[in-house]
Amino acid sequence: MLLDFYKYQGTGNDFVMIDNRSLFFPKDDVVLIERLCDRRFGIGADGLILLENDNDTDFRMVYYNSDGNESSMCGNGGRCLVAFAKQLNVIENATTFIATDGLHHATVAPDGLVSLQMIDVNELKITPEFSFLNTGSPHHVQIVDDLEHYNVKENGAAIRYSDLYGKAGSNVNFVSQINEDTFAVRTYERGVEDETLACGTGVTAVAIAMNATGVTASNAIHLKVEGGKLEVSFEQLGGQYTNVFLKGPAQFVFKGQIEI
Numbered sequence: 001m002l003l004d005f006y007k008y009q010g011t012g013n014d015f016v017m018i019d020n021r022s023l024f025f026p027k028d029d030v031v032l033i034e035r036l037c038d039r040r041f042g043i044g045a046d047g048l049i050l051l052e053n054d055n056d057t058d059f060r061m062v063y064y065n066s067d068g069n070e071s072s073m074c075g076n077g078g079r080c081l082v083a084f085a086k087q088l089n090v091i092e093n094a095t096t097f098i099a100t101d102g103l104h105h106a107t108v109a110p111d112g113l114v115s116l117q118m119i120d121v122n123e124l125k126i127t128p129e130f131s132f133l134n135t136g137s138p139h140h141v142q143i144v145d146d147l148e149h150y151n152v153k154e155n156g157a158a159i160r161y162s163d164l165y166g167k168a169g170s171n172v173n174f175v176s177q178i179n180e181d182t183f184a185v186r187t188y189e190r191g192v193e194d195e196t197l198a199c200g201t202g203v204t205a206v207a208i209a210m211n212a213t214g215v216t217a218s219n220a221i222h223l224k225v226e227g228g229k230l231e232v233s234f235e236q237l238g239g240q241y242t243n244v245f246l247k248g249p250a251q252f253v254f255k256g257q258i259e260i
Contacts, residue, residue, distance in 0.1 A: 012227020075200020156188020
């Protein structure tokens with residue numbers, strides 16, 4: 001069978017997009033999904049995303065890591081899926097969709113930037129060494145020296161597989177402050193088991209953690225990732241972070257067919 005696919009990227013975080021509104025795709029075929037994401041034997045991507053119909057919203061997002069397993073929320077993937085939905089004429093410039101972590105609102109600006117509302121955050125674990133919070137996916141946030149030369153894969157894997165997070169593991173973000181409201185971030189992603197060029201839920205976690213720990217007083221944070229620049233804004237109400245928005249580019253790369 002020939003599979004039609006689309007390729008999108010958001011600050012270097014790349015995804016295979018499939019229009020699965022007819023529910024034809026074999027969603028339980030872990031080996032197939034892993035092969036499609038493989039950069040040598042498949043299309044190549046950090047993850048695969050299905051766009052499906054939903055009775056109560058514009059569409060449903062189903063996300064798989066590159067290891068073939070269905071996973072938790074992906075912020076950059078969500079932004080790319082919004083751009084994909086617009087390309088398919090499923091939406092115009094504003095949307096509401098459902099994902100594994102609940103309801104999301106998003107808008108597409110005239111310049112193509114996609115702003116995606118993330119879940120509220122009301123629980124943070126803060127220690128002298130790191131912070132931990134869930135922004136749709138679990139994230140460890142840690143400030144380090146010399147981020148540019150830091151061994152993200154080795155140190156990220158050590159934390160991800162440590163007793164700290166058990167079998168489920170965690171994504172791991174290493175952070176360096178550039179100025180009052182700007183931070184550089186490098187992320188090790190579970191499921192990819194490597195550093196990725198960007199992570200949307202990761203930079204969201206970093207922005208909230210930097211504010212919660214008093215590193216910055218700003219509620220509009222600029223994040224410099226390996227694949228470009230993202231922005232996170234939020235409101236803090238009674239210890240809860242709400243109206244959290246992740247903003248950045250979501251670009252169509254190419255479309256094609258592959259035999260499955």
